[in-house]
Amino acid sequence: MKEFVISEAQAETAVLVALITQSQDERKTNEYLDELAFLAETAGADVVKKFTQRLDMANSVTYVGKGKLQEIKDYVTENEVGMVIFDDELSAKQIRNIEGELQVKILDRTSLILDIFAMRAQTAHAKTQVELAQYKYMLPRLTRLWTHLERQGGGSGGGKGGSVGLRGPGETQLEMDRRIILGRMSLLKGQLADIDKQKATQRKNRGSMIRVALVGYTNVGKSTLMNLLSKSDVFAENKLFATLDTTVRKVIIENLPFLLSDTVGFIRKLPTDLVESFKSTLDEVREADLLLHVVDISHPGFEEQIEIVNKTLADIGGAGKPCILIFNKIDAYTYVEKAPDDLTPRTKDNLTLEELMNTWMAKMEDNCLFISAREKVNMEEFKSVVYNRVKALHVQRFPYNDFLYQTYDKDEEIE
Structure with missing residues (x-):
């Protein structure tokens, strides 16, 4: 399958297109375009321009209006752009009409994500x-x-x-x-059904250990945290969907062993077909006893990302599990300090990290932690909370099991 692949050796210039609607204001659209640009760059494209248009809803024929499409065409022609990427999923009719007008490769958000998944697999x-x-x-x-x-x-x-x-x-x-x-x-x-049976058998053979799963939006630092806890070398980089295959490691904190899994990151408008295809990979989430929901607190839209992850968890049957919110990247958190004479209402962007921690997050007690996996800040507190939570789950499930008091010398990979 090479329909969507954009290899780095064939890097093309690209322009991005998105709509500003009643349900998506300009700030949010620009934020989504930044994410789309990150997706395009991850796929190997060079983004040179972003187009937006205010519409009540997408044009059913050409997504944008006729005038905007002509504006995009003029830019693409003058600058020899090879690809136009739209932030929403396009219908066959829209793709056919847009492609006929622009005469360049047309991708939508879904096909771009599929391209990245094909590269990462x-x-x-x-x-x-x-x-x-x-x-x-x-x-x-x-x-x-x-x-x-x-x-x-x-x-x-x-x-x-x-x-x-x-x-x-x-x-x-x-x-x-x-x-x-x-x-x-x-x-x-x-083939997937056969693989699923093998995976299910492997999970049954892992013994009576508590299962903990790292979940979160893509590129929030799950793999970095996995590496710190398990002393392993799970692939991690500052690109979207660096992790596709679920990795499971046995982790030991003090005398307590448990299984820790690192799963594929979620994203806004994650294609339904992709979620459906990856359900077996996400079985680790569904069968986990405890979720560590990792959040990039330095991202301006982290609260929306939390909602997207929670919705995706609900879609795959992973909602309602014990969960700890892990606010990562506190070292990268920034805020805009208001001038003394600025009388406009304060927003989240104007809060210091300490002030932000004293908002709704303060009510979560030890269900909410603040760390920097990269700088190893607050890692001892993090390990202590995870240890206590896993121990409580273990004692609850296996009250007569002396498993906790066995000695383990090293972490190991679980197939």
Whole structure:
């Protein structure tokens, strides 16, 4: 599957397009465009321009209005831009019309995320999940993707005028391709079902240890925290979706062993097909006894990111579990100090970290921690809280188990 891949060797210039609507003001749209730019850069594209337009809703034909589309076309032509990326998922009709007008590659947010997942997938499991999601995305868009193949593969359906020896169902190339893709999807689902059985068996064989899962928005520092706790070398970098495959490690704090998993990060408008394909990967979240919800407190929209993660957890059946909010990156937190004569109401952007910690977060007690995984700030407090929580869960579940009092010398990877 190479339909969406943008390799670094073929880096292209790109412009981004988003709408300002009644439900999405200009500040939020600009924030979403910044995230879309980060996604594009992660995929290897070079973003050179961002376009926005105020509309009540997306134009059903061209997403933006006719005048704005012409403005984008003029810029793309004059600057030889190779790609236009839209912040919302486009229909086949929209893609076909926009592509016909702009004459360049058109991507939407979903296809861009799928592209990144295709780049990041390393194991057979992840590659199978991504390929299935790509086919699910492609299927309703075959009219656009395969128009050059739309020709009669047989006769005219058995009626008059059919050539001798070619009379038959009159299946078009488009229908054949659709049938091939459906067959491939069925095969991939079967492969995933087999892998899921293996994973389920592995989870059952892990013994009576409490399971803790790191969850959170993408690029909030989950893998860095995983490395600190497990003394391992899980891949971590400042790019979106650095982690695709769930990694599980046995971690020991004092004399207490437990299993810690690092899962794929969530994001706004995470494609439904991708969530569906990755449900087996997210089984670690559903079966966890305790969630560590990692939040990037330095991000201006961290509260919305918390809501997105909570909604995604609910969608995959992981809501309602014991959870600790881990506010990471306190070393990167910044605020705008108001001038003495500034009488405008204070906002979250004007609060110091100490003042922010005394807002709604103060009511959460030890269900809310503030750390810097990179600078190793407040890590002892973090370990202490996790230790006490895991110990309480263990004693509750295994009251007669002397497992806590065994000695363990090192962490180990759990397959």
